[in-house]
Amino acid sequence: MDRWKGRVALVTGASAGIGAAVAKTLVQHGMKVVGCARNVDRIKDLSAECFSSGYSGTLLPYKCDLTVEEEVLSMFSWIKAEHQGVDVCINNAGLACPEPLLTGKTSGWKNMLDLNVMALSLCTREAYQSMKERCIDDGHFININSICGHRVINHPDAHFYTATKYAVTALTEGLRQELRQTKTHMRATSISPGLVLTEFTSKFFSENKEKTAAVFASFKSLQAGDIASAIVYVLSAPPHVQVSWRNRDNASGAVDVRGLAELDHSSLTPFDISQEQNPVSV
Numbered sequence: 001m002d003r004w005k006g007r008v009a010l011v012t013g014a015s016a017g018i019g020a021a022v023a024k025t026l027v028q029h030g031m032k033v034v035g036c037a038r039n040v041d042r043i044k045d046l047s048a049e050c051f052s053s054g055y056s057g058t059l060l061p062y063k064c065d066l067t068v069e070e071e072v073l074s075m076f077s078w079i080k081a082e083h084q085g086v087d088v089c090i091n092n093a094g095l096a097c098p099e100p101l102l103t104g105k106t107s108g109w110k111n112m113l114d115l116n117v118m119a120l121s122l123c124t125r126e127a128y129q130s131m132k133e134r135c136i137d138d139g140h141f142i143n144i145n146s147i148c149g150h151r152v153i154n155h156p157d158a159h160f161y162t163a164t165k166y167a168v169t170a171l172t173e174g175l176r177q178e179l180r181q182t183k184t185h186m187r188a189t190s191i192s193p194g195l196v197l198t199e200f201t202s203k204f205f206s207e208n209k210e211k212t213a214a215v216f217a218s219f220k221s222l223q224a225g226d227i228a229s230a231i232v233y234v235l236s237a238p239p240h241v242q243v244s245w246r247n248r249d250n251a252s253g254a255v256d257v258r259g260l261a262e263l264d265h266s267s268l269t270p271f272d273i274s275q276e277q278n279p280v281s282v
């Protein structure tokens, strides 16, 4: 991680769960992390915690509703003015509203599209422009996808969310292909966790707290820190290496590390980390 010390990472959705764990870990590794979310007070608390722990990096809290384009553009202008630009863009913010295809509310579908797909695309575009104007050769885009981005689970509440995560799979692969055209070492990675112990699930099952408790009691779920460790692993690979961890439906689940130049013929390169059991489908 030495080459990332002092460089700027944007982590969206840094006020809770996976984003908070990722922001903290990158600060520990010496990065300057812009952590954004609506609830900026939680990020300020996390920033103070990083400071008092003596971490070598800094966490810079920024209040932003990522579903409002003007707020996203203002955030990138602020980053440019105060911290030159973004070197690593971690699109983590996401949500699942329990809105089935046959009965769900349009507002819930729009929420998911605006955050999981549109905000991710806006941040990717703006971060790329920031890297390009500063001639950054090794910028990295990491999209927090899901196992739902690779298979449709028979759970009506999750179907629209699943569609947004399939979009993340396509967007990451499309981005990887566009980045290859730039003849740089910029990389795109999709990380696809299974169930992670965060507030996400309690929001998803908000009508049924017993169901949430039962799901988490039934097996050992992933922790937010596990995803942060995966990100450190991916960022640590030298610029000429692209790490992909194939979806276990497509291959044996082995880590697949190849030269970046070998990837012309690859299809998807998801980084799939999941537990033994898929609790959502039970």
Ligand SMILES: NC(=O)c1ccc[n+]([C@@H]2O[C@H](COP(=O)([O-])OP(=O)(O)OC[C@H]3O[C@@H](n4cnc5c(N)ncnc54)[C@H](OP(=O)(O)O)[C@@H]3O)[C@@H](O)[C@H]2O)c1
Pocket (backbone or CB within 6 Å): 012, 013, 014, 015, 016, 017, 018, 019, 036, 037, 038, 039, 040, 064, 065, 066, 067, 092, 093, 094, 095, 096, 115, 144, 145, 146, 147, 192, 193, 194, 195, 196, 197, 198, 199, 200, 201, 203
């Ligand atoms: N937890 C899981 O089981 C699981 C599994 C697979 C994939 N994932 C994916 O992992 C990512 C993070 O999930 P998580 O489990 O960490 O969820 P979480 O604990 O609910 O955190 C979600 C984060 O997104 C932010 N956010 C939500 N709406 C926002 C908006 N309009 N503008 C800015 N920020 C917004 C929240 O902050 P504010 O509310 O303060 O804005 C919060 O920081 C998501 O993309 C999710 O799809 C999660």
